[in-house]
Amino acid sequence: MSITENSPCKIYIVDDDEQQANLMQAMTKTIQLETKIYTSSIEFLKVAVTEHDIVILDLQMPEKDGIEIMRELASCHKKPNFILVSGFDERVLHSAKQLAESKQLNVVSTLSKPFKAKVFIALIKATHEKCLENYLKQQNNPAIDEDNQNSPTIEELKLALRKHQLIVYFQPQVSFNTSALQIAEVLVRWQHPEKGILLPDTFIPLAEKHELMNLLTEEILMLAIKEYKKIIAGGLDIQISINLSAQNVSDLSMPEKLEGLLKHYDIDPKSITLEITESALMNKVSDSLDILNRLRMKGFSLSIDDFGTGYSSLVKLYQAPFTELKIDRQFVLRSVIDPDSKAIIKLCILLANELKMKTVAEGVESKEIWDQLQSMGCDHAQGNYIAMPMPTDEFILWVKNQ
Ligand code: C2E
Ligand code: CA
Numbered sequence: 284m285s286i287t288e289n290s291p292c293k294i295y296i297v298d299d300d301e302q303q304a305n306l307m308q309a310m311t312k313t314i315q316l317e318t319k320i321y322t323s324s325i326e327f328l329k330v331a332v333t334e335h336d337i338v339i340l341d342l343q344m345p346e347k348d349g350i351e352i353m354r355e356l357a358s359c360h361k362k363p364n365f366i367l368v369s370g371f372d373e374r375v376l377h378s379a380k381q382l383a384e385s386k387q388l389n390v391v392s393t394l395s396k397p398f399k400a401k402v403f404i405a406l407i408k409a410t411h412e413k414c415l416e417n418y419l420k421q422q423n424n425p426a427i428d429e430d431n432q433n434s435p436t437i438e439e440l441k442l443a444l445r446k447h448q449l450i451v452y453f454q455p456q457v458s459f460n461t462s463a464l465q466i467a468e469v470l471v472r473w474q475h476p477e478k479g480i481l482l483p484d485t486f487i488p489l490a491e492k493h494e495l496m497n498l499l500t501e502e503i504l505m506l507a508i509k510e511y512k513k514i515i516a517g518g519l520d521i522q523i524s525i526n527l528s529a530q531n532v533s534d535l536s537m538p539e540k541l542e543g544l545l546k547h548y549d550i551d552p553k554s555i556t557l558e559i560t561e562s563a564l565m566n567k568v569s570d571s572l573d574i575l576n577r578l579r580m581k582g583f584s585l586s587i588d589d590f591g592t593g594y595s596s597l598v599k600l601y602q603a604p605f606t607e608l609k610i611d612r613q614f615v616l617r618s619v620i621d622p623d624s625k626a627i628i629k630l631c632i633l634l635a636n637e638l639k640m641k642t643v644a645e646g647v648e649s650k651e652i653w654d655q656l657q658s659m660g661c662d663h664a665q666g667n668y669i670a671m672p673m674p675t676d677e678f679i680l681w682v683k684n685q
């Protein structure tokens with residue numbers, strides 16, 4: 284069967300074992316998805332794959348093996364979504380996946396041969412839907428394309444700060460047990476006069492690179508406080524969590540500044556959680572521990588964000604006074620299709636329980652994911668299945684309608 288030429292998300296099966304390839308093709312056909320088979324790795328390397336395509340790749344191939352294929356694709360900036368397949372044991376697949384990710388290649392999942400048709404079909408279906416969704420998102424918002432010539436410049440961002448073009452959205456976090464709203468995460472947006480609403484991924488890395496994060500965070504804190512006051516005035520009794528960057532946890536005077544600001548607006552630090560990523564704690568450990576401990580002593584809660592993605596160190600987790608562990612959405616999203624992700628989540632929850640920390644799963648996008656994480660004993664859920672990030676007024680309405 285040939286692939287539909289104009290499909291934005293093509294599916295390629297690259298496997299020298301023709302029988303196995305035909306079998307996979309037949310399985311994907313049951314969900315009305317067309318695929319193209321390559322039994323020669325050399326031939327496959329001539330294909331112009333895109334970041335929206337899916338490549339089901341056998342690791343053991345005679346001419347060039349799966350690892351070589353990934354290396355060559357990465358070197359010419361071809362970055363499709365891989366599903367790695369192998370007859371070797373799970374550890375080989377796992378390590379191939381790590382290798383791919385170190386080259387910024389996206390490995391959606393791995394499969395050990397032989398695998399069950401049901402598992403394979405569910406995986407292809409979910410991956411295809413996700414790729415299609417990403418494709419449509421990019422069509423509707425070209426600003427999320429990293430290589431987009433249109434991406435903002437640092438001068439534009441500085442101007443945006445002066446002109447107060449940043450705004451904040453709120454995304455609810457609810458209890459898995461009671462579904463009650465506990466806290467909302469503050470997420471920044473840039474209301475660009477020409478480009479519309481820009482997501483943080485298009486400008487936070489830029490601000491970090493140009494050491495503008497302290498200024499940016501000051502602005503976000505002011506916005507968050509003002510909007511939080513509106514939420515309280517709207518009669519809601521909730522807490523908020525705010526993201527901090529690496530540059531924010533290297534300023535030793537930050538805890539006092541933050542405390543002073545909250546005092547000025549009559550807000551109790553006990554209502555505020557500060558989210559910090561693991562990688563933000565890499566530099567100057569003693570300074571960051573100094574800052575984190577003083578924040579805790581002043582009453583702030585501390586959350587370790589994107590847990591499992593950075594340079595996870597158990598020592599750091601043990602040393603720093605975190606009250607909450609936020610399981611990264613990449614694991615949560617894959618938890619229903621990838622046993623490795625599920626295993627990591629299990630360990631995160633176990634670890635958090637041992638250290639008396641609350642667990643939050645972000646990226647809860649579907650009922651299936653909700654059920655999975657709930658059954659694993661996770662405390663709180665955040666994600667599009669519950670609600671997308673919203674501006675203040677919409678957020679207040681949402682809470683009142685619950
Ligand atoms: P994060 O801290 O991990 O924030 C959660 C991100 O997950 C948000 O993306 C949110 O919109 C998204 N998300 C929530 N539920 C789902 C879901 O069900 N599925 C999927 N696929 N995604 C979901 P957003 O708002 O684009 O923010 C991206 C990142 O930018 C944040 O990741 C955070 O690292 C950074 N960021 C956002 N606001 C701030 C801020 O005020 N200060 C700093 N320093 N960083 C911020
Ligand atoms: Ca966060």
Ligand code: CA
Pocket residue numbers: 588589609611612645
């Ligand atoms: Ca996160």
